[in-house]
Amino acid sequence: MNHFPEAWGRPRNDVYGAYDASHLQSSMPNQHTQSPIVTGTSVVALKFNGGVVIAADNLASYGSLARFTDIERLKQVGTHTVVGAGGDISDMQYLHEKLLDPLIIKEEYQNDGHHLRASHIYRYLSRVLYQRRCKFNPLWNTLLVAGWDEGKSFLASADLLGTTFAAPALATGFGAHLAVPLLRRVCPDEAAVENITREQAIAAVEECMKVLFYRDARSLNKYSLAIITGEGVESVGEGAAKEKVTIEWKKDVELQNQSWKFAEGIRGYGAQVV
Amino acid sequence: MPSSTSIGTGYDLSNSVFSPDGRNFQVEYATKAVENGGTAIGIRCKDGVVLAVEKLIGSKLLVPGSNKRIASVDNHIGIACSGLVPDARHFTSRARSEASNWRKLYRSPIPISSMADAMGGYAQAYTLYSSVRPFGVTAIIGGMDEAGGPGLWMVEPSGVGWGYFGAATGRGRQAAKAELEKLPLPNITVEEAVKQAARIIYFAHDDNSKDKDFELEMTWVRLEKGSAEELEEGGATKGWGKHEEVPKELVAEAERLAKESMEGGGDEEMEE
Amino acid sequence: MESKPTGNLSIDGIHVDMEHLKKGEVNLGTSIMAALFDGGVILGADSRTTTGSYIANRVTDKLTQVHDTIWCCRSGSAADTQAIADIVHYYLQLYNVQNHEPPTTQVAASIFQELCYSNKDQLSAGMIIAGYDARRKGEVYSIPLGGSLHKQRYAIGGSGSTYIYGYCDANWKENMTEAECIEFVKGALAEAVKWDGSSGGVIRMVVLTERGAERKIFFPDESYKGNGQ
Numbered sequence: 001m002n003h004f005p006e007a008w009g010r011p012r013n014d015v016y017g018a019y020d021a022s023h024l025q026s027s028m029p030n031q032h033t034q035s036p037i038v039t040g041t042s043v044v045a046l047k048f049n050g051g052v053v054i055a056a057d058n059l060a061s062y063g064s065l066a067r068f069t070d071i072e073r074l075k076q077v078g079t080h081t082v083v084g085a086g087g088d089i090s091d092m093q094y095l096h097e098k099l100l101d102p103l104i105i106k107e108e109y110q111n112d113g114h115h116l117r118a119s120h121i122y123r124y125l126s127r128v129l130y131q132r133r134c135k136f137n138p139l140w141n142t143l144l145v146a147g148w149d150e151g152k153s154f155l156a157s158a159d160l161l162g163t164t165f166a167a168p169a170l171a172t173g174f175g176a177h178l179a180v181p182l183l184r185r186v187c188p189d190e191a192a193v194e195n196i197t198r199e200q201a202i203a204a205v206e207e208c209m210k211v212l213f214y215r216d217a218r219s220l221n222k223y224s225l226a227i228i229t230g231e232g233v234e235s236v237g238e239g240a241a242k243e244k245v246t247i248e249w250k251k252d253v254e255l256q257n258q259s260w261k262f263a264e265g266i267r268g269y270g271a272q273v274v
Numbered sequence: 275m276p277s278s279t280s281i282g283t284g285y286d287l288s289n290s291v292f293s294p295d296g297r298n299f300q301v302e303y304a305t306k307a308v309e310n311g312g313t314a315i316g317i318r319c320k321d322g323v324v325l326a327v328e329k330l331i332g333s334k335l336l337v338p339g340s341n342k343r344i345a346s347v348d349n350h351i352g353i354a355c356s357g358l359v360p361d362a363r364h365f366t367s368r369a370r371s372e373a374s375n376w377r378k379l380y381r382s383p384i385p386i387s388s389m390a391d392a393m394g395g396y397a398q399a400y401t402l403y404s405s406v407r408p409f410g411v412t413a414i415i416g417g418m419d420e421a422g423g424p425g426l427w428m429v430e431p432s433g434v435g436w437g438y439f440g441a442a443t444g445r446g447r448q449a450a451k452a453e454l455e456k457l458p459l460p461n462i463t464v465e466e467a468v469k470q471a472a473r474i475i476y477f478a479h480d481d482n483s484k485d486k487d488f489e490l491e492m493t494w495v496r497l498e499k500g501s502a503e504e505l506e507e508g509g510a511t512k513g514w515g516k517h518e519e520v521p522k523e524l525v526a527e528a529e530r531l532a533k534e535s536m537e538g539g540g541d542e543e544m545e546e
Numbered sequence: 547m548e549s550k551p552t553g554n555l556s557i558d559g560i561h562v563d564m565e566h567l568k569k570g571e572v573n574l575g576t577s578i579m580a581a582l583f584d585g586g587v588i589l590g591a592d593s594r595t596t597t598g599s600y601i602a603n604r605v606t607d608k609l610t611q612v613h614d615t616i617w618c619c620r621s622g623s624a625a626d627t628q629a630i631a632d633i634v635h636y637y638l639q640l641y642n643v644q645n646h647e648p649p650t651t652q653v654a655a656s657i658f659q660e661l662c663y664s665n666k667d668q669l670s671a672g673m674i675i676a677g678y679d680a681r682r683k684g685e686v687y688s689i690p691l692g693g694s695l696h697k698q699r700y701a702i703g704g705s706g707s708t709y710i711y712g713y714c715d716a717n718w719k720e721n722m723t724e725a726e727c728i729e730f731v732k733g734a735l736a737e738a739v740k741w742d743g744s745s746g747g748v749i750r751m752v753v754l755t756e757r758g759a760e761r762k763i764f765f766p767d768e769s770y771k772g773n774g775q
Binding site for chain 2 (some may be wrong): 057097098101102105108109111
Binding site for chain 3 (some may be wrong): 278293342379380381382385420421
């Protein structure tokens with residue numbers, strides 16, 4: 001698996017050769033298109049003491065064409081959760097508009113003081129993704145689910161195969177290669193989370209977005225950032241200590257403090273020095 | 275209503291049979307069921323809608339605040355029902371499907387008038403067949419949409435549905451209507467309407483079911499935070515609304531004022 | 547019918563494969579666009595339809611009405627996009643009579659998206675939807691191949707659009723007048739037609755304002771000059 005969303009879920013072409021479709025008879029029923037078209041790249045997220053920060057750039061690519069430069073790939077779901085999506089944008093829209101929005105509306109009908117929290121959204125999404133891959137018609141996304149759950153910050157990943165895992169520092173796509181090592185320097189394990197401040201976490205994620213812009217050819221220098229902070233545990237009874245979750249958004253953020261000036265000192269590609 | 279002479283003639287036994295003078299008695303009996311229900315009212319304001327019901331409490335063993343009579347269907351619509359509770363449950367459940375199907379096709383919330391149309395059509399279909407009976411429910415549908423602003427509709431067991439500035443149904447409807455007519459609708463605010471609604475429900479209760487316990491249930495639809503607001507010439511707010519329970523403190527204050535006005539001798543002029 | 551994989555799997559693995567058209571199928575090689583201006587919206591398109599390198603129709607109309615002041619630009623398979631436009635046209639008529647009010651552009655766009663997304667495996671359709679309604683004024687939506695929906699201030703599409711991304715980005719202005727917008731659309735499409743072999747012929751436009759829908763046409767032998775009648 002590499003950072004190109006188009007190659008997710010496929011054997012590596014350079015090892016196994018391109019997929020040989022010659023045996024596919026035209027009479028075969030039910031072939032699904034197994035490729036994404038309009039795509040988003042990495043999502044990056046990091047836990048800190050009292051919350052979690054998540055970021056994704058605003059680009060939707062069409063192959064190598066930077067087709068849409070104002071796409072929001074982070075979306076708030078309910079009161080406790082932000083979902084960040086990489087991969088196919090049409091599938092992302094489906095996930096939000098056809099599955100999650102109605103889910104939240106239905107949940108609020110009960111009006112019982114309970115709300116779907118980050119772990120609930122995450123379990124639901126991972127089941128949907130796995131079910132679709134079992135129908136050989138996957139939703140071509142990798143998702144990060146960030147939020148507040150049972151008095152703790154929550155962060156976990158789910159992909160088009162239904163693969164799930166959680167860690168205090170996560171990134172999808174190109175970020176899995178480039179951002180995760182950087183984030184792990186700040187946060188090697190779950191125990192480290194309580195020593196990371198909100199400001200440190202934001203700075204670490206911003207640094208990742210910069211490196212990704214330098215090295216990911218499908219990225220953009222404009223991104224969104226969501227900071228979920230919480231206190232307490234959900235409780236419905238009278239007089240119980242109240243849970244408090246806030247989600248702060250920074251949208252249309254431009255990358256700051258880029259380093260390019262050193263390019264002036266680079267001349268030729270070997271012996272040449274002028 | 276069917277006179278004593280028409281009862282027992284057989285024309286009141288089936289939905290799909292008219293009486294010789296062109297009436298559907300099953301629908302009229304359904305209306306009777308509503309007339310026995312707790313009073314429900316709706317008030318259309320310039321910046322939203324208020325719904326209120328007099329929930330009659332049949333037993334002291336019931337948990338206070340349980341068995342709600344006003345339901346949310348989608349984010350921006352509430353339905354207050356009077357009549358048979360199970361019928362009302364089914365009716366609101368259908369309204370939720372209508373709202374959700376609309377969203378699935380059009381990727382936007384359903385306008386209030388379209389919801390009222392759909393539910394009117396649904397209720398009417400239950401007056402046509404011998405295998406079903408009409409809904410023993412009159413539903414007050416309140417909401418707020420982008421194009422029309424605040425909207426208030428009332429759908430009756432016959433399937434008829436009209437738009438209102440102020441709507442009332444249930445056993446205290448006559449008293450409630452009389453009070454609603456005194457209000458300068460729709461030129462009042464939701465905050466004012468909350469107090470008026472509480473007063474009217476208390477007034478109607480006093481008038482019709484004084485001996486019974488009741489709970490006041492109140493919700494409002496107001497502009498959703500972040501939704502684009504637009505003021506019409508007349509001053510009405512437009513935009514997608516949010517239907518939710520009126521905060522406990524406001525209900526308590528409105529109830530306090532309502533009780534005060536009762537003690538003051540019932541039929542006085544309205545005041546702040 | 548045999549199905550052989552066609553087109554190249556580039557480094558991105560993307561099957562940007564308008565060639566996945568069935569054999570002999572008519573392709574709207576196409577340059578299409580729509581752009582907002584102060585008071586309305588303009589749709590524009592070339593008029594070339596090809597089968598392979600043969601021009602099957604040199605005076606095609608790729609601007610299709612789906613409601614009074616909601617129109618679409620079609621690119622991809624002519625058969626697919628006509629079928630989609632016809633179905634949306636039906637839905638919008640139904641909407642109008644059932645709800646006693648005309649549909650918004652947003653409603654039209656989401657019906658287009660529903661069809662394009664849920665049938666993405668069998669369709670090759672890239673559409674731009676533009677409309678004018680009294681409440682929301684002009685709106686432009688783009689639905690590219692996979693069936694995602696994107697609200698934009700201007701949208702370009704079809705094979706010819708790849709040649710004019712730079713032109714449009716450089717020349718687009720917020721709050722243009724109607725005349726400025728016509729020149730913007732015309733200038734962009736003239737470039738697309740010049741560089742894209744699959745685009746050509748006349749430039750058609752539809753102007754949507756509170757006045758309703760008005761057509762314009764510009765001819766290649768007049769260097770696309772004139773007022774478009």
